[in-house]
Amino acid sequence: MSVIATEKFQVITNALQALREQKPLVVNITNYVVMNNTANALLAIGASPIMAHSRQEMAEMMSFSGALVINIGTLDSQWIPRMIYAVEQANLNNKVVVLDPVGCGASTLRTETSRQIAALANDLIIRANASEIIALAGETAQSKGVDSLDSSEAAVDAARYLTETYHCNVVISGEVDYIINAENEVTLHNGHVMMPNITGMGCSLSALTGAFAAIGEKTGLAAAAILGVAGEIAAEQSAGPGSLQMNLLDVLYQLDADAINTRLKMTVK
Amino acid sequence: MSVIATEKFQVITNALQALREQKPLVVNITNYVVMNNTANALLAIGASPIMAHSRQEMAEMMSFSGALVINIGTLDSQWIPRMIYAVEQANLNNKVVVLDPVGCGASTLRTETSRQIAALANDLIIRANASEIIALAGETAQSKGVDSLDSSEAAVDAARYLTETYHCNVVISGEVDYIINAENEVTLHNGHVMMPNITGMGCSLSALTGAFAAIGEKTGLAAAAILGVAGEIAAEQSAGPGSLQMNLLDVLYQLDADAINTRLKMTVK
């Protein structure tokens, strides 16, 4: 590994160790489909999920939590003001916000809400697939529902535009993951073709991104590297997506620096 | 196999191939309990689930999707107008609607809402258990919560009444599945006694019915045959309902024409 790659590897494994020691609380306002997976992914890696959305308790929840994850997967007019209020509370408490703009580009509602949240959060990480990143940046996306039709590479310029517009870090996930911020770009080449056959894999990545941000790793690198490696190991043990969903939690629970070291395929620009 | 059974078998395997090639988008307004299962069953067979319910985006969603699945499992006064509006958008876009009237007969709210949706949809498939079919048709059902106490056979007359009243196709699922429409009746004898020990098996069947309808197989036969065969294979590999839930997704993902051919127990009237 190059010096800078070795340094990045250290960032990842140190973050994993810190997360397991600190067990950060992560508030999730996420969609109905993946709430269970998201909570379980956070528990499996060693974090403490809080699934809460009421404005009557959000100020309290954000005061003692480490990060906020906003996922718009099952959006409606009732959830939007809850999300906005939660981001405001995160801002007041200087907590990082992870935005997962599920289906951005598939409807005007999703595109506009994603931009509203991105503009509001003071300390922001955006985690999305290529179609969503392109749509969020305002280009014409080839969106097909909530799945991405574009390769991650096609979204890199859009992601750079987002980092400048919202002063944020961006993670484009896909066959190749791009970790993009003002300083540098990292690409990750782990994962498995079976991973998109489970719902909520991207949502789990956003949740883990929040957990690592809560202990200070705000680039999104540690979460993407760890989920990529864990997904790859889990998929190799799995006959199909049902097994993969189960094995992924087991592998996240067991994962150590050695497994990351053996598997990680990373390039740094 | 008889000539007509061979023809039906071809319908099923051709539909599976077409679904995997076309990866149809299916919009689901379903209950909180099974959203994750439903999305995963659709992904496992090869379709693309969209879980969306807001009226602010439903016109857009139905314009590029192939079918709408409405499941009333966790019904309330807030969800009913969302369902109605979605069916109207499906009608405007000439898309098929699958209605899963969960617990029809267990409460007046469910019975009346089911009839309202059935009457509204232009191109309708009803997928339900015997109790729900009987209640929907207005006879006295021996409903016990959301599970069926009646055998599928007891609901055949009610199902025929529904096909005439709503100009729809009907699938009665149970130990024996009945595929009923104006032309003919098919019975399927696959499945396993352990299948009712997982929540949402019927909901998954309704979702798959929507996916096959989206590629033109609107009788409900392909979905019922495939879930029956897949459930049977999965249950034989399973020590209990937890394993069955996992194995079912693996088997749906792997299923091919050979497995269907070997297993399918079908009679055509």
Next chain:
Amino acid sequence: MSVIATEKFQVITNALQALREQKPLVVNITNYVVMNNTANALLAIGASPIMAHSRQEMAEMMSFSGALVINIGTLDSQWIPRMIYAVEQANLNNKVVVLDPVGCGASTLRTETSRQIAALANDLIIRANASEIIALAGETAQSKGVDSLDSSEAAVDAARYLTETYHCNVVISGEVDYIINAENEVTLHNGHVMMPNITGMGCSLSALTGAFAAIGEKTGLAAAAILGVAGEIAAEQSAGPGSLQMNLLDVLYQLDADAINTRLKMTVK
């Protein structure tokens, strides 16, 4: 075993047999995160889950169901009146209410709502972790989100206070479970350290407590003993929390008096 321990063991195994014969209907108003697990845990043990919350059907639902489980895990101002109305219907129909005050102490909203429901229910069982029990009783709890920081033992005085204040039975779950009521106290020492690494284990215990209450076992003992033993067996077969979640349903499905007899670690005061 002592005479009284033998008697308690009989209570547990008789309750399991009665539950499987009677398949009681249990209405659950629970949180979005665990609805699927809760329904599956009830099905696996042999009960019939109804997940319903609308006031338009709750009077009907409670008239033919055996118990009501209220879980405040994803609480908001819309769900509170639904919960209150359901408890009123349970009271009118002389049905037991199980309260799971998830995150009680973590926000004023949760603490006050928990107390309101506890005060309203005529026939009440409270099932919670130590932090929640302490907060519900009004002492200063060391709450950290929805997980417990306190040992079950630390909550015993608070639990006694609750049994007197609300004339209820209390189950404190944790490394040691306490079954507390006016007559006696039982402690259970089963379970496994991996169990808190899945979301909703406590929620499943509350649901099972409702199922056993529906067939007349209202102390909470049978549910806690059975989930403790089943979780222990399942965890020993599991490489991580993903497998544990699956195996737990399989073990609940298969569990018999012999397995309980071999494993149960119970002390009676």
